[in-house]
């Protein structure tokens with residue numbers, strides 16, 4: 114175990130002896146971003162969601178962080194839970210953590226779901242975002258971040274959700290946020306993808322301005338046998354298209370055919 118790992122804050126719901134599903138969130142979010150998934154998943158699984166280091170109620174060690182740190186925190190969480198293996202779903206930064214885990218600790222990951230995420234992003238963007246946050250705080254970027262999370266129509270219909278999400282981003286410690294920006298800056302998971310043996314579902318948001326659909330296609334093309342789906346949402350398709358994502362996750366973790374009968378590598382659009 115890496116001595117640099119931290120004990121992340123987590124919440125566990127669902128039957129204690131059911132198979133475990135770990136949920137890992139996006140940059141700037143807390144475990145509350147998984148609210149739309151919990152009831153559906155906890156009917157069949159022990160659902161463990163956690164705050165990424167530097168976020169929510171988890172420790173905020175000095176940055177920069179690396180994906181290995183974020184992945185190590187999850188391995189420590191699994192150890193604390195006394196669990197050898199778990200299913201894992203991650204949105205965005207959470208998906209990056211999931212790819213790292215599946216490639217570097219394959220014996221710990223059962224089935225993997227990667228939502229609105231990327232194997233490689235433009236490093237200079239993340240160095241710049243970390244600098245902004247260190248200079249001006251997370252409140253300075255909260256509005257722009259949430260503009261990418263939701264489609265404009267949904268945001269217009271749900272102003273309270275928009276306000277709550279902005280507050281969540283703005284409440285994220287600058288050091289924690291910037292530390293995670295560095296993990297993305299230095300990330301290149303493309304070479305790891307062929308080593309992933311966990312059955313994998315890749316879900317992109319067809320209106321995701323942060324990680325447009327080609328990011329999902331690259332991941333699905335790199336992971337042997339991965340199944341690819343698109344949802345008509347922006348970066349937080351897990352929120353806006355929750356019912357469709359929940360159906361996909363339940364089918365994937367249950368090892369059954371995906372709704373709509375997609376084959377490996379097939380991309381079909383789900384209803385929101």
Ligand SMILES: O=C(O)CC1=CCC(=O)O1
Pocket residue numbers: 138139140141204205206207258261297323348
């Ligand atoms: O904040 C963004 O622009 C999108 C994003 C990248 C990693 C993550 O978790 O969210």
